[in-house]
Amino acid sequence: MMNSRDEQTFFNQVYSAVFPVLFRVVLRIVGDQESAEEICHDTFIRFYQHSASLPDADQARYWILRVGKNLAFNLTKRRGRERNAFEKAFFEPRRPSRSADSDTLEADTLRLVREAVELLPKTLRDVIVLKEYGELSYNEIAEVLDISVGNVKVRVHRARERLAALLEEKNVHIPQ
Secondary structure, eight states: OOOHHHHHHHHHHHHHHHHHHHHHHHHHHHOOHHHHHHHHHHHHHHHHHHGGGOOSHHHHHHHHHHHHHHHHHHHHHHHHHHHHHHHHHHTOOOOOOOOSOHHHHHHHHHHHHHHHHHHSOHHHHHHHIIIIISOOOHHHHHHHHTSOHHHHHHHHHHHHHHHHHHHHHTTOOOOO
């Protein structure tokens, strides 16, 4: 059993190691810094409340990434439902802007990619977000999702294929 000083040290070590990765993953999912910071904050509050049940820093890392990812996806789903309700209420379909400004085009492309990721089945969406946005290794993703490394590789491959097809349908070209 850890004393309060050991618990605080454990929390601080895990926070320092995991926060940057968690923030990148959550930011890519939700798309804005303020929401990403709030989700990370909520995730670490939950971690602090449950840290005694996690045996080591690796398990804590995977737990934190899993919780943060789920909170971020929940927020994007809620936003989507709210946006749809708003559009239905005012009968105004969304129209993407077609400005020649490169910043606008880049933002539009990022939005289309994020929307395409959201269209993926959960099993494929989870692995591609952790791989591409979280920059986790196949082994780390396998730990976070509690699946085999082989399964992770297959899912990442399928997710990339599906994303390419979805983006091609929307006529979006992503430079390599």
